[in-house]
Amino acid sequence: MQGDTLYRLSKSGVVSMSVGKQGADGLFATCRNTITDLWLPLIGYLTFFCGLLNLLIDSRAMEKVARFLSPVFHRVFPELRKDHPAYGFMTLNFAANFLGLDSAATPFGLKAMESMQEDNPNKDRATNSQIMFLCLHAAGLTLLPTSIIGYRAAQGAANPADIMIPTIITSFAGTLAALFMVAGRQRINVFNWPVMLSVLGISGLIGGLMAFIGGLSGVSKFHFTDNLSNGMLLTIIGLIVAYAFIKEKYFTEKGTNMFDSFVHGAKDGFTTGLRVLPYMLAMLAALSIFRNSGLMDIVMSGLSWSLALVGVSKEVIDAIPVALMRPFSAGGSPGLHAGCHEDLRPGQHHRAIELPVPRRGGDHLLRGGALLRQCEREGQSLHPGHHAAGRPGVCDHGHLRGAAVLLTRVIAHVAKGSLEARSSRPMASSKIAQRSSKIHGNGVFATAPIKKGEDIVEYKGKMITHAEADALYFGDIDSGHTFLFTLNEDWILDANRGGNVARWINHSCDPNAIAFVHGHESEDLKKDRVIIEALRDIKPGEEITYDYGFEFDIPYTEELKQIWACRCGSPKCIGTMLKPKPVKASKATAKKIATKAKKASVK
Amino acid sequence: MALSRFWTFMLILSIGYVLVMLGMGRQYSLGSLINGKQGEPLVVAEVDSAVLAGSVVPGTVARGG
Structure with missing residues (x-):
């Protein structure tokens, strides 16, 4: 598998070259993650939902559900008696699948299988009903594919919910195919009115849902499906508990109560969870080796x-x-x-192009690029004197690709001491205040003298991923009031939530401050911080500004420049917040810079 | 039975294949199979930084300008 080439320098002085990324966890990580990420959560779901199922059983709701659905289910599963408890479990399994809640569907599916297994005369051979249920479950008719939407959102899809309609169509077609093929193999006649009515009813429901969702756009689609599926799950849970409460007499008759019934069912779920672990571990460990080999x-x-x-x-x-x-x-x-x-x-480059119109709130992909360049310049000592030890390299982007990473890594180790010293320096945040600004809306002003090189304030906000930022703010072009700041390639600071005064600092072409990403000495990107630092002495009453350094991977049209017009009023103002595109340095210029950097590093 | 065979062959063939690749020099390390994590860079070569110090770093400085 080919991919980006990455160079890393270890403390032992060995440079390792990597190409591409590992496709799956290694054996040990798989064993560990099977327990921690798959099995333990599954145990949790099983315990909870099996507890709920027991409420359904003890309140005799399951019998009613089974009776209600038996005209359809009995024709699809003719082996099972009309009031078989498996019908109830299957119903809940299908309902959870409809809602795209895989984790919730699993416990119900396991219970349905267990229930059918009790009536199985040959324990080593699956019954026709079990096979039919397995096929229908695997086809997984899904109305709201919330899990898939989640994956897409996590990977930065422009519109994660776009997958909905194709998923509904394919899963419906798959379910019908499974039903007819297995029915044909098992010689079951499914062409009768209860089954056909159910198929038509589900088709109508799907058509209606598709028509409604088709009318939604962008983020609304995602929010609607997310809220609908989770809302329905909560409603089902609420209905089960409410019904059990109404029929509490059945619990009393059995010499128990609702809570004890729940706990009894939950214990059963826990036991089921214990039984499935060896199967999961055996298969996933083998798959890990198979993939990584x-x-x-x-x-x-x-x-x-x-x-x-x-x-x-x-x-x-x-x-x-x-x-x-x-x-x-x-x-x-x-x-x-x-x-x-x-x-x-898509890579960062493509994601930048993806933006139909750049906007203040959606600039997180771009502002990060500007900061990165600041770090690189710093690495070359073009901004001397900004750091406690006067050494370059506070910007430690440990995961940059290409040869540049080698340089930042080397320098990062040299500058480790100065990083630690810096983190303990006091902030001048008591010397600033938010006020109305002539530049744009609100601004931040000095209320006391701030010295050159002084840390003014940390840019704070809730830490979110790029994908979350895309999901939350994509298409939010006209609002102009979101405050996203790229911390690094993984994380973004969203100052809409948990933001501080730093989010009000305006852009200027002649700034008196600068924003630096300070990489943590550990390689934990989540610990990086953004500090606004004074570029020169700042007098009381002066507005604090820094260069946003916007840069887009699309041509700078006049319209784009207007959207990003700068109103800083400085004599040096270039009229736009867009940074001029970098011009490739000539060999002579490159040589000069190299010489300058060498001299700086000697100092 | 089918699942059991599938599982057995998957393990044996994978391990055999990777050992052969290692022997042929087409696989640099087995570490990723055992201790690696999904998404981690796949190491294909390693060199001592002393070998690169004179060439890569100054070259990178010039490139960044």
Whole structure:
């Protein structure tokens, strides 16, 4: 697998070159993560939902659900008696799948299987009902694919909810195919009015939902589906508890109460969870080795080549690994799926182009670039004297790609001491105040003298990922009042939440301050901080400004410059907040800079 | 039975394949298979920084300007 080349310098002085990224966790990480990320959460879901299921059973609601659905279910699962408890579990399993809540669907599915297994005369052989249920469950009719939308949002999709309609259509087609194929194999006649009425009813529901969602746009789609699915889950939980409360007499008759009934069911769920762990671990560990060995890539390449020969399109071929993984591992397929999103995720360059119109709030992709360049300049000692030890390299972007990372890493180790010294320096935040500004809306002003090099204030805000920023603020072009600041390639400070006075600092072409990202000495990008520092002595009453350094990967049209017009009023004002595009340095200039940097490092 | 065979062959073939690749020099390290994490860079070569100190760093400085 090819990818970006990354150079890293370890403390032992070894430079390692990496190409591409690891496709799956290694064996130990897989074993650990299977427990921590898959099994423990599953135990939690199982415990909770099996507790709820027991409320359904003890309140006799399950019997009613089974009776109500038996005209349909009995025709699809003719082996099961009309009041079989598995009907209730299946209903809840399908409902959870409808809502895209995989985690909630699993406990109900397991309970349905267990319930059918009790009536299975040959314990080593699956019954027709179990096979039918497995196929219908695997087809997974989904109305609200919240998990997939979540993956897409996490990977920075422009509109994560775009997947909805294709998912509904394909999962519906898959479910119908599963129903008819298994019914044909098991010689079950499903062409009768209860089953057909159900199919038509679900089709109508899907059509209505698609029509409604089709009318929504952008973020609204995501918010609607998210709230609808989670709202329905909460409603179901509320209804179960409320029904159990109304029918509390049944609990009394059994010599128990609602809470004890819940706990009894929860214990059952916990036991079920214990039983599934070995299966999960065995399969995921083997898959980890299979993927990381590179053998899976070879198998998939061969498969793709064969399918391409018969005219299958590349889009379909690319999805085959996920489709093949799905029957073997419900945990592994989402991992592959997420991997596909990761591989197909546009790079920073493309993401910048993706923006239809750059906006103040959505500049997080761009302002980060400007800061990075500041760091690089700093690394070359073009801003001497900004740091306690007068040494370059406070900007430690440990994950930059290409040869530049080597330089920043080398310097970062040299500058470690000065970083520690700096973090303990006091801030001049008591010397500033927010007021109305002539530049734009609010501004931040000095209320006392601030000396050159003094740390003025830290730019604070809730830490969010780029994907979250895209999901929250994408399309929010006209608001002009979101405050996002790129901290590094992983994190963004969202000063809309938990922001401080620093978010009001305006841009100027002749700034008296500068924003620096201060990399933490550990490689934990979450610990990086943004500090606004005085570039020169600032008098009381003077507005604090820094250069936003916006830069876009699209041509600077007059319209774009107008959108980003600068109103700083400085004689040096260039009329726009957009930074001029960098011009490639001539060899002579490059040589001069190199010489200057060498001299600075000698000092 | 089918799942059992699939699981067994997946393990044996994968381990065999990776050992052969290591022997042929097409796999640099087995560390990632055991201790690696998803998304981590795949190391394909390592050199002592002393070998690069005279060439890469000054070159990078000139490039950044």
